[in-house]
Amino acid sequence: MKVTRPELSWWERTYFPAILKGMKLTFSHIFRKRVTLQYPEERWTLPPGYRGQPVLLTGLDGHEKCTSCKLCQFICPPEAIRIVGGETELAKEKFPKEFDIDMGLCIFCGYCQEVCPVEAIWLKDAYELADYDRTNLIFDKEKLLAIGRKPPYLPGREKPLEEGR
Amino acid sequence: MPLIRIDDQEIEAPQGETILRVALKHGITIPYYCYHPALSIVGQCRMCLVEVKGAPKPLTACSTTIGALPPDKKIEGKYDMVVSTKSETARKAQRGVLEFLLLNHPLDCPICDQAGECQLQEYSYTFGDPASRLEFEKVHAPKRVDIGPHVVFDVERCIKCTRCIRFCQEISKTGELTLSERGVHTRVDTFPGRKLDNPYSVCTVDICPVGALTSREFRFKERVWFLKSVNSVCQECARGCSVRVDAYKGEVLRLVPRDNPQVNGPWMCDYGRLITERMKGLDLAGRPLLRSGSAWQGYEWKDFGAALVERVGGSPASKSESWAVVLSGRLSLEEMAGAQAVSQAFFKRSAGPVPDVAWGEDDELLIRKERRPNLMGARLMGIPVGEQNAPLSGLFAGKKAALILREDVVGDAQGAEKAAIQKALGAMDLVIVADSSFTETARLAHVFIPLAGWHEMEGVYVNFLGVAQKTARAVVPPRDRRPFHEVASLWLTAAGHDAPEPTFLGWHARVKESVPGLAETSIKELLPHGLQVLDAPAKKKVKKGEGA
Numbered sequence: 001m002k003v004t005r006p007e008l009s010w011w012e013r014t015y016f017p018a019i020l021k022g023m024k025l026t027f028s029h030i031f032r033k034r035v036t037l038q039y040p041e042e043r044w045t046l047p048p049g050y051r052g053q054p055v056l057l058t059g060l061d062g063h064e065k066c067t068s069c070k071l072c073q074f075i076c077p078p079e080a081i082r083i084v085g086g087e088t089e090l091a092k093e094k095f096p097k098e099f100d101i102d103m104g105l106c107i108f109c110g111y112c113q114e115v116c117p118v119e120a121i122w123l124k125d126a127y128e129l130a131d132y133d134r135t136n137l138i139f140d141k142e143k144l145l146a147i148g149r150k151p152p153y154l155p156g157r158e159k160p161l162e163e164g165r
Numbered sequence: 166m167p168l169i170r171i172d173d174q175e176i177e178a179p180q181g182e183t184i185l186r187v188a189l190k191h192g193i194t195i196p197y198y199c200y201h202p203a204l205s206i207v208g209q210c211r212m213c214l215v216e217v218k219g220a221p222k223p224l225t226a227c228s229t230t231i232g233a234l235p236p237d238k239k240i241e242g243k244y245d246m247v248v249s250t251k252s253e254t255a256r257k258a259q260r261g262v263l264e265f266l267l268l269n270h271p272l273d274c275p276i277c278d279q280a281g282e283c284q285l286q287e288y289s290y291t292f293g294d295p296a297s298r299l300e301f302e303k304v305h306a307p308k309r310v311d312i313g314p315h316v317v318f319d320v321e322r323c324i325k326c327t328r329c330i331r332f333c334q335e336i337s338k339t340g341e342l343t344l345s346e347r348g349v350h351t352r353v354d355t356f357p358g359r360k361l362d363n364p365y366s367v368c369t370v371d372i373c374p375v376g377a378l379t380s381r382e383f384r385f386k387e388r389v390w391f392l393k394s395v396n397s398v399c400q401e402c403a404r405g406c407s408v409r410v411d412a413y414k415g416e417v418l419r420l421v422p423r424d425n426p427q428v429n430g431p432w433m434c435d436y437g438r439l440i441t442e443r444m445k446g447l448d449l450a451g452r453p454l455l456r457s458g459s460a461w462q463g464y465e466w467k468d469f470g471a472a473l474v475e476r477v478g479g480s481p482a483s484k485s486e487s488w489a490v491v492l493s494g495r496l497s498l499e500e501m502a503g504a505q506a507v508s509q510a511f512f513k514r515s516a517g518p519v520p521d522v523a524w525g526e527d528d529e530l531l532i533r534k535e536r537r538p539n540l541m542g543a544r545l546m547g548i549p550v551g552e553q554n555a556p557l558s559g560l561f562a563g564k565k566a567a568l569i570l571r572e573d574v575v576g577d578a579q580g581a582e583k584a585a586i587q588k589a590l591g592a593m594d595l596v597i598v599a600d601s602s603f604t605e606t607a608r609l610a611h612v613f614i615p616l617a618g619w620h621e622m623e624g625v626y627v628n629f630l631g632v633a634q635k636t637a638r639a640v641v642p643p644r645d646r647r648p649f650h651e652v653a654s655l656w657l658t659a660a661g662h663d664a665p666e667p668t669f670l671g672w673h674a675r676v677k678e679s680v681p682g683l684a685e686t687s688i689k690e691l692l693p694h695g696l697q698v699l700d701a702p703a704k705k706k707v708k709k710g711e712g713a
Contacts, residue, residue: 069275070388085385093309094276094385117275 046125051110053126054101055148056141057119061090064145065120068096072112072121080105081112099141103129122149167233167245175244178231184248185213185226195250196259196288198266198374199326200227203431204335210266210326212288214258218247223258226250256292263293269304269349270375271321279376281389285324304349313341313361315381315435316370320352323377329353329369336432336530339363353377364532367435371421382442383419395637396423396693398626399437400495400619403535405628406433407694410620410639417441417620417639425694427632434532447602450615451644461613466645470659476612477511477595478660485514487565491557492519492548493572494537496649497624497636499672501539501546502679503653504570510662512568518551518560519543520572533629542627545680545699556582561589568597569606570649571616576605599649615646622648623669625676625683625691631699633683635691 011017037044046052059065068085086097112121126147131137166177171184171193178187183206188195198210208228215226218240226248234245241247249255267289274280306320330342330353341361345354355361361369370378392411399406399420407425411418419441422433453469454461455476464472490508492501501516508516523534535553543550551560557574561567567590578586590596590609598607599614601621607613620639627633654667665671670688677683682698690696 067276068385070391071275074388074390085387087385092276 050125051108051113051123053103053129053147054106054108054112054121054123054144056099056144057122057148058145058150059120060151063090064095064099064141065118066096066099067092067094067118067120068099069094069117071115071117075111075115077109077111078105078107080107096141099144101139101144102137103139104134104137124149167231168243169231169246169248170244171248172250180233181230183227184215184217184224184229184231184246187231188226188248188250193250195226196284196292197227198284198324199328201328201331201372204328204331204372207327207331210324211262212259212266214255214262216249216252216254216258218249223254259292260294263288264297266324267293267297268299269306269321270324271303271308271319273322276385277322277376278379278384278389279322279373283376284374306350306352312355312378313366315367315439316361317379317381317384318353318361319377319379322375323353324375325351325353326374327353328372328374329378332365332369332372333361333363336368337363337365338529342369364434364436364528365432365530367438368422368432371431380419380438382439386418387413392418393639395639397620397636397639398538398628398634399433399440400538401434401437401440401536402531403494403533403538403540403629404429404531405538405626405632405634406437406531407634408433408437412620412639415640415643417444423693427694427697428628428630428634429531432531434530436532444618444620448604449618449644450601450603450607450613450646452615454613454615456611456613466647466655470655473597473612473656474660477597485512488512488514489560489564489567489569490514490516491560491567491569491572491574492516492543493570494519494521494535494540494543494550495571495619496539496543497622497626498539498542498546498633498676498680499624499669500570500649500653501543501548502672502675503650504568505546505548505679506662506664506675507653507656508568510657510660515548517543517549519548520551520555520557520574521553522572522577523553535629538628539626541629541631541699542625542633542680545627545631545682546676547679556585558582558585558589561586561593564589564593566593566595566597568599569610570599571601573600573604573606575609599652601646614649614652615644616652617642617646617648621646624648625673627698628695631682631697632695633680633691633698634695635688 057065068083070083073081073083080102082100083096084098085094087093088095108123110123113123167180169176169178171188174191174193176187176191185195185197185200195213195215197213199207200213206228208225211225213226214223217224217229231246239245266285274286280286308319308321310318310320312318327344330344333342334340341355341359342353343356344351346352367380370380391413393413394409394411397408397410399408406429407423408420409423410420420438422429422431424431453464453466455464455472490512492504496504504516508514519540521540522536524536525534527534540550557578575583575586587609596610597612598610599616600607601616601618621642623636623638625633625635650672651667654664657664665675680698686696
């Protein structure tokens with residue numbers, strides 16, 4: 001394939017016009033609004049529906065909503081979810097004896113939230129999940145419920161929780 | 166034979182046969198719930214409604230038989246019956262029936278064990294309406310009814326197909342179940358004071374087309390789509406039922422019968438299924454162990470062959486009459502061939518006998534009192550089989566060394582017999598025990614060989630009718646346990662003897678030489694229903710089924 005090169009004049013071949021053009025663009029940014037944040041002192045306001053840390057939600061009866069149907073385990077692309085089901089005396093019959101999410105594997109795709117038939121798993125807006133030890137990244141059921149959302153009138157919660165917090 | 170047309174297929178069908186059977190045989194899909202090939206026909210669920218030309222309304226395909234018309238009254242000049250399964254009338258009838266069945270169905274598929282293998286799910290997608298027209302609260306009924314020791318009943322999910330009731334009346338002949346109440350409150354129930362407690366009760370779970378009856382043992386264990394299934398053979402009696410082993414992550418979760426008219430029909434006993442429960446408590450063997458004094462020393466397999474040869478060769482007991490070689494009916498044919506080769510090479514004698522362990526009674530359906538799956542295999546291999554329940558202490562009398570394969574001779578014995586065996590084994594110079602778990606017998610051993618369990622290896626088993634069936638490996642042994650034929654190769658090679666390569670196929674070639682019925686056959690012929698390698702004794706056959 002033949003590429004046709006533009007004919008450059010003597011002045012253009014010094015590259016001064018190109019440099020000046022670039023400088024103009026760069027310096028014009030000085031007068032624009034700054035987008036850089038002084039993280040972690042300053043924080044970004046996350047958009048609604050931001051997909052961060054997956055958590056388990058508690059139902060109105062004070063128990064986890066999850067019925068251990070394992071659809072999230074099935075759909076999870078990196079296979080980060082591990083569930084062991086068991087029988088409970090509650091009306092829902094089945095509950096997760098163990099529910100682990102390996103946050104080292106999670107890719108925050110949100111399929112688990114999408115597929116859940118009882119809206120028991122939900123991606124909240126937490127994103128600072130780094131740790132020095134991989135074993136700490138495996139979040140078990142107690143931890144996922146503790147950081148998950150609870151209904152407002154459960155003991156110790158007078159005020160309704162803000163959506164997404 | 167009458168000529169009929171189903172949709173656009175012309176079929177010559179025998180007079181008196183039902184439309185459904187003919188359709189299934191020719192690959193035409195008609196949905197059905199209450200029909201089961203091994204049970205009587207009741208026409209109860211109405212799911213198989215089809216349009217038959219000339220009939221005033223849709224007819225149930227399962228109970229409508231094919232008849233012949235006089236020559237001058239043939240439909241379109243040649244047909245005795247014209248059936249349509251896809252016409253507007255038939256589709257409307259099927260849709261209507263499904264709407265009724267789903268009307269009060271709880272739709273708790275997320276927690277239902279049947280989800281994934283549920284006929285109601287499948288037909289709803291294929292034949293049903295996407296939405297329900299019901300505007301009111303569904304009729305609720307008890308869930309989690311304790312109907313029997315191994316079965317849990319969910320009344321809401323039941324579609325009243327009565328397969329379970331007919332099973333208890335016709336197959337297990339115990340008749341615990343019946344329909345009670347009327348109308349929308351109709352429910353399957355046990356008779357007062359009775360439980361669904363018969364040796365085959367979990368078969369009702371298999372034939373239940375929905376999740377109404379679930380197995381207590383498998384309940385909530387795993388969703389069915391995660392399970393890895395292989396074809397295998399039940400190990401718990403001489404019947405050797407064809408089973409499908411469902412495993413997940415290295416654990417066998419359930420056994421389901423495979424329909425095999427030669428052996429078990431579509432059924433299987435609860436005792437055989439509960440092997441999954443009994444396997445849980447086992448002290449699973451790890452690596453090869455040698456004992457000196459009271460200390461066990463672990464070995465790697467690569468060093469173990471030489472260690473074995475040294476230990477056996479160095480023992481004062483190297484004469485043929487001083488060895489007791491006890492095999493088990495739990496060994497596969499290949500393992501028996503391995504044991505035979507080892508016995509001839511090192512002990513200069515033929516292996517055996519195989520103890521014939523029996524308890525309980527034969528029943529009319531499946532259960533045999535001989536409790537080992539491969540006794541007939543041992544007979545075909547020319548390995549002597551002991552008398553039924555003969556005391557084993559006699560085998561060890563006057564012997565100086567013993568090789569015991571897959572048989573817990575101490576743990577299974579009782580009272581004085583147990584003490585006698587313990588004493589005999591304790592006094593020996595060398596006891597070699599090979600088993601898949603560390604049994605009571607293994608504690609008395611000087612050499613312990615960890616064998617792969619029945620679910621962790623391939624093997625051929627011959628049941629009491631002479632049907633040879635092959636098992637497949639359901640799970641990979643979590644630790645390095647091996648079937649005995651592989652150990653035999655290792656052992657023979659370490660001593661400089663000729664041995665087949667340490668694989669199933671290598672030793673199966675050896676088996677073919679000694680079992681005449683298998684000589685000309687390939688492995689594929691043993692799948693999936695097995696091969697008759699012996700003339701079957703004249704006996705009542707299991708009721709035939711063609712698929713659940």
